[in-house]
Amino acid sequence: EPEVTQTPSHQVTQMGQEVILRCVPISNHLYFYWYRQILGQKVEFLVSFYNNEISEKSEIFDDQFSVERPDGSNFTLKIRSTKLEDSAMYFCASTGVGEETQYFGPGTRLLVL
């Protein structure tokens, strides 16, 4: 069964450093998302992406965040200058055209020290 994959599974970084989280959505999907979940809290929407542009973003997704689909398979989330409060689990998801379901990856656990 096709699945969304994410790398790395864990990332530790120093405050102020840039991180790039990578996702490979399901191959024929066209809608992509990033969500995050701070430990013990709700899953929060960050951004949705379609046709090489952002469809919607939340208040969390400020100028420190960016997304890109650099090639036909990867979808990345970049945090330019990480803060302690960026420590969370980051989930990528994708949806196919005409589908109702979002398929989530296993997540990247980001720890900012």
Place this chain on the structure above:
Amino acid sequence: DAKTTQPNSMESNEEEPVHLPCNHSTISGTDYIHWYRQLPSQGPEYVIHGLTSNVNNRMASLAIAEDRKSSTLILHRATLRDAAVYYCIPMFSGGYNKLIFGAGTRLAVHP
């Protein structure tokens, strides 16, 4: 966005049916009711969705109240693997909309 209310936690014994309720009294007429679950240390996983009629799939059944202000996710025979947080999410038709997760219901399944 429709507000949802779910019990914080529920418990079940293995092999028994589980009924997970959700109130969504402010749901709009065009919102589907989606259920996702999150197993420990995993990403959310789609369970089922519906608009007005009751729905069944291999994972669960979804019973939707006639006025659509509430719904119930039914796991017919709970297994240990069903221990997870279950989220009820009203969402406008078209899976390309964002999912708004609440706190969900944490289901514990006892052997």
